[in-house]
Amino acid sequence: MPRRQNGEKPQSEHRSKRQERGERILDTAAALIQRWGYDKTTIDDIARQAGVAKGTIYLHWKTREALFQALLTREYLTMLEEFLQRLASDPESATLHGITKQAFLIPMTRPLIKGMMLGDTDMLGELAHMEYADPASVTQRRLEMGRAYMELLRSKGLVRIDMSIQAQIHMLLATSIGFLVADQFSPDEYKLSPKESADLLAEMVHRTFEPVEPVPFEKVQEVHTIFVQLLNQILDAVKERVQKEAQL
16 A cells, blocks of 8 residues: 655545535635626636636636536535425425425525526526526426426325326426515515415415325325435435536
8 A cells, every 4th residue: 555655635635625625616606696697707706706716616617617507506405405304304394285385495595596496597597598408407307306206296195186297297386486486576565474475385285286185194104205215316316426527
């Protein structure tokens, strides 16, 4: 086994510093894209704000687009991890109204996730269109996960099956997006807190999509177990892809 020369840093320490630098660059990119938008945020801006040389950024990502795709992927991973944390101790949270409530609350505190959900071109620019066109994008993964989840609910009797899954997903997306943007079009007296809006959205989803008769708790537990496994599989797959693509 080769001996390390005096003054030479261990490989793990070197990797850790590169990872920390990469995270700092992504943090800076996140702040700037929220302030100026994707189209106006340059690599020069990011390098200056992050306190690194422009060439250093290209040691991590080959292109500007790759850097911002990595940023969106990191946000998606964060969202998955938050979902898992909230699901951990409460099987009821795996119901459609429970998941919809959490899917509303998370973007209330994470503008990039909200921008991804709404296809916000002011913030994301052409990235918003690229996300829907790329079959491997985080947006496509999110949509695929949503369909798999709805199929699971339908198979276990936790949602109605008297309409097509396409119709249900369309209605659910339209309703959720409407709640996300409602404040932009509401007079002050009709604006609600995020929690109040989330509770109303959950109630609407429950009344519209879920069966009238209570579902046996065993079925809810079964869905919870399967959905947590699904989220973990997706989380692991995305992390593996990130590790392969990252030049950290």
